[in-house]
Amino acid sequence: MRASRFHLATLKETPVDAEIISHQLMLRAGMIRRHAAGIYSWLPLGLRILRKVEQIIREEMDRAGALELLMPSFQPAELWQESGRWDQFGPELLRLRDRHDRDACIGPTHEEIVTDIFRREVNSYRQLPLNFYQIQTKFRDEIRPRFGVMRSREFIMKDAYSFDIDKEGMQRSYDIMDQAYINIFDRFGLDYRAVSADSGAIGGSTSQEFHVLADSGEDAIAFSEQGDFAANIETVEALPPRIERSAASAEMQTVDTPGMYTIEDLANGLGVSAQQCMKTLIVEAEDGGLVALVLRGDHELNALKAERLDGVASPLRLAQREQITATLGSDIGSIGPIGLNLKTIVDHSAAVVGDFVCGANQDDKHFINANWGRDCEEPVKADIRNVVDGDPSPGSTGQLKILRGIEVGHIFQLGQKYSESMQAAVLDENGKGIAPFMGCYGIGVTRVVAAAIEQNHDAQGIIWPAALAPFQLAICPINYHKSEVVKQATDDLYQQCLTRGLEVFLDDRALRPGVIFSDMELIGIPHRIVLSERGITAQQFEYKGRSDDSAQELPLDELKTFVDKLYPDQCAPG
Numbered sequence: 001m002r003a004s005r006f007h008l009a010t011l012k013e014t015p016v017d018a019e020i021i022s023h024q025l026m027l028r029a030g031m032i033r034r035h036a037a038g039i040y041s042w043l044p045l046g047l048r049i050l051r052k053v054e055q056i057i058r059e060e061m062d063r064a065g066a067l068e069l070l071m072p073s074f075q076p077a078e079l080w081q082e083s084g085r086w087d088q089f090g091p092e093l094l095r096l097r098d099r100h101d102r103d104a105c106i107g108p109t110h111e112e113i114v115t116d117i118f119r120r121e122v123n124s125y126r127q128l129p130l131n132f133y134q135i136q137t138k139f140r141d142e143i144r145p146r147f148g149v150m151r152s153r154e155f156i157m158k159d160a161y162s163f164d165i166d167k168e169g170m171q172r173s174y175d176i177m178d179q180a181y182i183n184i185f186d187r188f189g190l191d192y193r194a195v196s197a198d199s200g201a202i203g204g205s206t207s208q209e210f211h212v213l214a215d216s217g218e219d220a221i222a223f224s225e226q227g228d229f230a231a232n233i234e235t236v237e238a239l240p241p242r243i244e245r246s247a248a249s250a251e252m253q254t255v256d257t258p259g260m261y262t263i264e265d266l267a268n269g270l271g272v273s274a275q276q277c278m279k280t281l282i283v284e285a286e287d288g289g290l291v292a293l294v295l296r297g298d299h300e301l302n303a304l305k306a307e308r309l310d311g312v313a314s315p316l317r318l319a320q321r322e323q324i325t326a327t328l329g330s331d332i333g334s335i336g337p338i339g340l341n342l343k344t345i346v347d348h349s350a351a352v353v354g355d356f357v358c359g360a361n362q363d364d365k366h367f368i369n370a371n372w373g374r375d376c377e378e379p380v381k382a383d384i385r386n387v388v389d390g391d392p393s394p395g396s397t398g399q400l401k402i403l404r405g406i407e408v409g410h411i412f413q414l415g416q417k418y419s420e421s422m423q424a425a426v427l428d429e430n431g432k433g434i435a436p437f438m439g440c441y442g443i444g445v446t447r448v449v450a451a452a453i454e455q456n457h458d459a460q461g462i463i464w465p466a467a468l469a470p471f472q473l474a475i476c477p478i479n480y481h482k483s484e485v486v487k488q489a490t491d492d493l494y495q496q497c498l499t500r501g502l503e504v505f506l507d508d509r510a511l512r513p514g515v516i517f518s519d520m521e522l523i524g525i526p527h528r529i530v531l532s533e534r535g536i537t538a539q540q541f542e543y544k545g546r547s548d549d550s551a552q553e554l555p556l557d558e559l560k561t562f563v564d565k566l567y568p569d570q571c572a573p574g
């Protein structure tokens, strides 16, 4: 590709509304453009990368025996009514009505459609196992679309659905997909982890997520530093501390704490550690009332654990400030478990703290030296917090370490949820109808592109892993339009690369070398060769790998073999 024929749309300035680096770099490199919240076009450069991601996925899915098809975005409501999700799905489901007043939605996922296909096309156990997949556009009306294509409303997903006659078959299909995902993410060349996960709204039991590791990741994932335990923090059990509660050493006292509303204010103001302070959160109860949840000040509430508690509303909702002040008579910054007339559940770690600090249920007052069992009843305990670095690892030895990840893939076992509700059955060997056992397997194709950048960039721009780079090699001539020798050498090299099937980008724009170099670094091409008149006279060319600190001068007569060696697998011998 010649730059003069390409739409290279790089921007010098960092767009102000782009918060994270991948979003900034995708805009600056001219990969995507925004039309509305969470709605993007992919420009030619971005599309090249997207296609690479798709191609790797397609090859590995095909190799794993899955069959590609293509399903519609527009989905009739009847199918969703059959599965029961028409009423269950929240506002993420974009519902619409066509000119004949028929209800429909734009597909956020395709369990209903694929089950409809299956029940019409497949009728015997002999046709199983079967795995259908597609790479297709989804729409989810996300409440907070952000970070560009990382969390957009319209995005491309690879989704696959397996069908088996029994549970064992479903497990086998799941294991095959698990391995296919490992192959896919290995081929991307990204640092990732597979972790066990919650199954969320789609249903089913066994489930695993694939996360690309990056500090900006929305998810926290917990790993055992010694064992092989790895899970999304949402699902990880915090084991109760093995230590006894420390004994009370002083009488409880009320202290004035004006202006101290957060745990940090309180710890600083009273000169104690956050661990010593109790954080009391008021959430809505199932019956419309309130429930108090108490955590150590340095711990965070785990919403999934909390909403599973008896009496707590699911999904979890923090109580409104007005309801709290009206019911409890004091503001949120001063609430505590002592003398509180509410159902109260205390995290295991909070329940072993002695002489603690907590709100006194009067504005601007706290208790110090409060003790469970002495100043109030023995607490009702539960695991309601997120695990933290250094917690013991459940299910294996060692301690947990927490890292941030971007969820790029998710595999689930669905069981018979859709095949039963939508009456998709096949005949078994005795002629009896059986609802097949399904699995579903997603990869956020557009999100993978953003995650790859989030993990691989520097101050100059993107550093593509070889498998995803839009071009493999940049040729940057200096004075291409003025120097005949430069033009000749450049055109020869360009031809050689094309003949070899390399994806080469020739920057033949009449621009200053500095501008060309910074564009090539911004868009992240892995290798750069510079040809100049001075170099050619000295029988040299310049080479720089995208992550190299500096360029090197190499003998011109080795240029051909040098280029062949960059991508040896792709070059025909001789």
Ligand code: ATP
Pocket (backbone or CB within 6 Å): 109, 140, 142, 149, 150, 151, 152, 153, 155, 157, 200, 407, 408, 409, 410, 442, 443, 444, 445, 446, 447
């Ligand atoms: P998340 O928790 O990030 O919302 P999810 O659990 O809703 O994801 P799935 O329904 O499992 O996602 O979808 C499969 C994959 O699609 C996800 O692993 C993710 O990579 C991708 N994905 C989901 N929602 C979005 C979105 N709004 N924008 C881009 N990619 C998305």
Ligand code: MG
Pocket (backbone or CB within 6 Å): none
């Ligand atoms: Mg989601």
